[in-house]
Amino acid sequence: MGRPKQFDPDVAVEQAMEVFWRKGYSATTPQDLVDALGIGKGSLYHAFGSKHRLFQAALERYRDSQVVDVVAMLEKPGPAKDRLRRVLTCLAEMDLADPDRRGCLAVNTAAELSKSDESAVGLVRRMFDQTEEAFRAVIEEGQRAGEIGPERDARAIGSLLLNTVVGLRLLARVADGPERLSRVIDAVIDSL
Amino acid sequence: MGRPKQFDPDVAVEQAMEVFWRKGYSATTPQDLVDALGIGKGSLYHAFGSKHRLFQAALERYRDSQVVDVVAMLEKPGPAKDRLRRVLTCLAEMDLADPDRRGCLAVNTAAELSKSDESAVGLVRRMFDQTEEAFRAVIEEGQRAGEIGPERDARAIGSLLLNTVVGLRLLARVADGPERLSRVIDAVIDSL
DNA sequence: CGAATTTTGTACCTACAGTTCAAGAAAAAG
DNA sequence: CTTTTTCTTGAACTGTAGGTACAAAATTCG
Incomplete structure (x- = not known):
């Protein structure tokens, strides 16, 4: 019951995510958010409580869209090294x-972030x-396929790849320019 | 001529660097700087013009102290891989x-930074x-010493190491915890 | 010493960050 | 159709960001 929302909160969080992504947390102002979401300041605070809470929601949204996308790209079929190279290259090109x-x-x-922002x-x-x-997981698949040496520590390579990305x-x-990033990708894939 | 400064600008820039380093640029307020440098707002703005100009000076200071330190650590004598491992480990431990x-x-x-802050x-x-x-340079030394294969592209490995750090x-x-960072360091050094 | 120059401390200023509030509008429940 | 509930709009409010202005203080020069 009650008056229905005039906006879709999911869409709003997504738009907020874009703003935080583009400007960073500190540099994003309530006005930026109001402009991007197209709703009044009152509605904004009524719906989301505070800038920080909205930021948390935006981060969760980021995880559920972007991070999940990357993971999905990694899980596509094909040789492990090819998948890894494609994901790294794709991210670098997009960026x-x-x-x-x-x-x-x-x-x-x-x-x-300051360390104190525990959430x-x-x-x-x-x-x-x-x-x-x-x-x-990709490394382990590559090992099972005989593509990557079984003696290598898959977890360590996972850490290495996370660090790389x-x-x-x-x-x-x-x-x-793309040169440095390409060199990094080549070097890391060659090391597998 | 004129009244002499009551503070050392170099020291002030160093203290400003610490604040920017700890809080980030946006989250650092004039009051933070006044407190850290121990001078009045008037002197601050008279001496440095603006928050942004002071930030630039702080960045230059960072380059001249921290970055130069890392480079110096890399240039110490010893086997290339040992030097690299020591530098990476030292940075990780300090952090x-x-x-x-x-x-x-x-x-x-x-x-x-926003991309528009060209300076x-x-x-x-x-x-x-x-x-x-x-x-x-370290890689090339390692190659001359026969420690690292001469067929490897030293520049690409340099990029890889920059990316790693x-x-x-x-x-x-x-x-x-230190585990993930240790795994990364081990994996990257092992790949050389 | 007086003039010129630079620094300092304090007050002041404008704009806006971040949030709250009050009054009304739009729905569902009874 | 009233009540209840939720949402919306817009104004309002407090504090501070970021910077300026000004007069007093400390120095050098002539």
Whole structure:
């Protein structure tokens, strides 16, 4: 009962996510959000409570769209190394093609956050865990397929790949060309 | 001539650097700076013009102290792989031991910056270039010493190592323990 | 010493961040 | 059709961000 919402909260969170992604948490103002979501300030605070709570929702949204997408890309069929290379290349290309150079929201948040924001730290940490785990799964498949040496520590390579993608997405924000990122991808894939 | 400054501008920039490093650019307020530098707002703005100009000075200071330190560590004598491992391990340990988990100011800035802040982008980019170049030099030494295969592309490995250290310092900000970082270091050193 | 120059401390200013509130509008329940 | 509930609009409010202005203080120069 009661008056129905004039906007879709899911859409609103998604739009908020875009703003936080583009500008960062601190630099995003209530006015930015009002403009992006197309609703009044009152509705905004009525629906989401505070800037910080909306940010949390946006982070969760990011996990459920972007991170899940990456994991899904990793789980596609095909040779393990090919999948890995394709995912890394795809991310690097997307990041460089983005005129705003937003990079990855989880990475940006990890860099901007103060340690005291336990809720956001937890979310980011879990996104990283999830990604590492997906990498590890691909490595293990590659090992079962005989493509990657069975003596290698799949978990360690998962960590390496997570670290690589985090680095790539950060470097992409300030890169002046694709060369360095390509070298990184080639080097890391060659090392497998 | 004129009244002499009551504070050392170099010291002030260093203290400002610490604040920006700990809180990030956006989250740092004039009051934070006044408190940290121990001078009045008037003197602050008279001496440095604006928050943004002071930030640039702080970034340059960071390059001249921290980045130069890392490069110096890399240039110490000894086997290339040992040097590389020691530098990576040292950075990871420092980052984890820091109660504020500040990570690296260049990395944090790359993540927080909007692309439109051309001055800061340039500074960060050059710090990255400098670091990559130092890594490459170590690799080439290792190749001359027969420690690393001469067929490997030293520049690509330099990029890989830069990317690795960037990733490590970002992951360190949210890591809940040293394990993942250790795995990354082991994996990347083993790949050389 | 007086003039010129630079720094300092304090007050002040405008704009906006981040949020709250009050009054009304739109629905469902009875 | 009233009551209840929820949402919306818009104004209002407190605090501070970021910076400016000004007069007093400390120095050098002539």
